[in-house]
Amino acid sequence: MTGPATRFPFRFDPVFRPALALLGVRPATAWVAVTDRDLLIRYGPWRLRTDRDNVTGVEVSGPYRWWRVIGPHVSLADRGVSFGSSTAGGVCLRFGVPVPAVVPGKWPRHPAATVTVTDPPALARLIAGTELP
Numbered sequence: 014m015t016g017p018a019t020r021f022p023f024r025f026d027p028v029f030r031p032a033l034a035l036l037g038v039r040p041a042t043a044w045v046a047v048t049d050r051d052l053l054i055r056y057g058p059w060r061l062r063t064d065r066d067n068v069t070g071v072e073v074s075g076p077y078r079w080w081r082v083i084g085p086h087v088s089l090a091d092r093g094v095s096f097g098s099s100t101a102g103g104v105c106l107r108f109g110v111p112v113p114a115v116v117p118g119k120w121p122r123h124p125a126a127t128v129t130v131t132d133p134p135a136l137a138r139l140i141a142g143t144e145l146p
Contacts, residue, residue: 056096061114075102093125103129
């Protein structure tokens with residue numbers, strides 16, 4: 014990553030913390046970092062990295078149903094990936110060029126990622142360029 018990173022921790026609903034911890038997803042291992050050039054999502058053992066310029070859209074969304082967002086998920090409808098630890102809400106990031114995230118290697122590639130960070134509006138503003146890192 015280049016430049017100083019602004020880090021957004023994931024929000025954890027207490028009821029899901031034990032199950033997520035079994036997957037290696039804990040507050041210390043789950044965050045989104047944004048620099049002037051890069052976006053990095055860490056969700057336990059899963060990673061997604063892309064150029065910040067590859068993010069073509071951002072939308073605050075939620076609340077969610079727990080079975081659609083808790084844990085790592087791939088949407089059957091659009092192949093987007095979700096990294097969820099809370100049903101309260103999150104941010105959907107759309108990519109110009111789909112990126113790998115769920116499985117090691119280059120495939121499958123995902124056109125979007127949803128993350129359930131503690132402050133979705135702040136992440137959305139930063140990515141949209143209305144707030145400096």
